[in-house]
Amino acid sequence: xxxxxxxxxxxxxxxxxxxxxxxxxxxxxxxxxxxxxxxxxxxxxxxxxxxxxxxxxxxxxxxxxxxxxxxxxxxxxxxxxxxxxxxxxxxxxxxxxxxxxxxxxxxxxxxxxxxxxxxxxxxxxxxxxxxxxxxxxxxxxxxxxxxxxxxxxxxxxxxxxxxxxxxxxxxxxxxxxxxxxxxxxxxxxxxxxxxxxxxxxxxxxxxxxxxxxxxxxxxxxxxxxxxxxxxxxxxxxxxxxxxxxxxxxxxx
Ligand code: GLP
Numbered sequence: 001x002x003x004x005x006x007x008x009x010x011x012x013x014x015x016x017x018x019x020x021x022x023x024x025x026x027x028x029x030x031x032x033x034x035x036x037x038x039x040x041x042x043x044x045x046x047x048x049x050x051x052x053x054x055x056x057x058x059x060x061x062x063x064x065x066x067x068x069x070x071x072x073x074x075x076x077x078x079x080x081x082x083x084x085x086x087x088x089x090x091x092x093x094x095x096x097x098x099x100x101x102x103x104x105x106x107x108x109x110x111x112x113x114x115x116x117x118x119x120x121x122x123x124x125x126x127x128x129x130x131x132x133x134x135x136x137x138x139x140x141x142x143x144x145x146x147x148x149x150x151x152x153x154x155x156x157x158x159x160x161x162x163x164x165x166x167x168x169x170x171x172x173x174x175x176x177x178x179x180x181x182x183x184x185x186x187x188x189x190x191x192x193x194x195x196x197x198x199x200x201x202x203x204x205x206x207x208x209x210x211x212x213x214x215x216x217x218x219x220x221x222x223x224x225x226x227x228x229x230x231x232x233x234x235x236x237x238x239x240x241x242x243x244x245x246x247x248x249x250x251x252x
Contacts, residue, residue, distance in 0.1 A: 015241070018048075018240045021240045025200055026056045028236070032134045040072070041072045041133065041134055045089045049138060057101060072108050076187035079113050135193055136200055137193070137202070139201060139203050141208065143211045144225055145201075147161055149161060152189070158188050158192055199236070204242070208243040212239060214226070216230065
């Protein structure tokens with residue numbers, strides 16, 4: 001029986017500002033790499049992660065961490081964008097992390113946004129790599145994780161999904177003016193994410209406060225996909241004070 005694990009309270013860390021929260025997450029990832037140099041990391045995109053990756057690169061340049069043994073799996077990719085499109089998550093990862101560290105590019109994976117049929121292979125590849133040791137997550141303003149939008153079932157695996165008009169509107173800032181945000185994406189599922197041995201979620205800014213409160217203190221419900229994280233036995237939530245503002249109980 002493992003049911004007792006499902007009620008483990010998350011480790012909630014609240015920091016005064018976003019930079020300090022990002023630093024904590026970067027240090028946590030670096031510690032994971034030092035403890036297990038061949039770690040399998042689940043990686044995320046989004047504006048919240050840019051500062052994390054910047055601080056990780058600083059740690060790498062200072063000799064504090066190596067990524068030579070890293071295997072990684074990104075959460076998601078837009079459907080139909082070529083990998084070299086500047087707005088693809090593949091381009092984001094190269095620009096903000098992969099091109100700036102000593103990782104082996106052949107072990108850095110993203111879902112194939114041009115081949116949703118390969119989603120099952122992505123699941124297989126994660127399993128063959130031994131599963132994800134540490135999954136990095138952001139959170140959408142509507143409670144999405146990866147691109148698991150409201151309505152996503154807890155049992156979902158990597159698959160093609162529709163993006164909500166709201167998500168496309170928010171993410172339009174990452175695309176050149178006048179360019180359409182793709183209406184679909186390939187994302188790891190909720191079950192894929194929950195299978196990770198440890199999860200660290202970063203939320204910064206007031207726009208995330210409602211989603212964080214719903215995720216941690218609301219019912220576990222597909223209406224807020226991040227609420228399914230409540231069932232994970234090793235969950236760390238990292239917020240700045242603005243993102244934690246609507247939590248009834250928060251810890252430093
Ligand atoms: C995206 C990603 C998510 C990310 C979220 C929040 O579009 N698919 O993985 O967590 O939106 O992004 P941001 O950090 O920019 O608010």
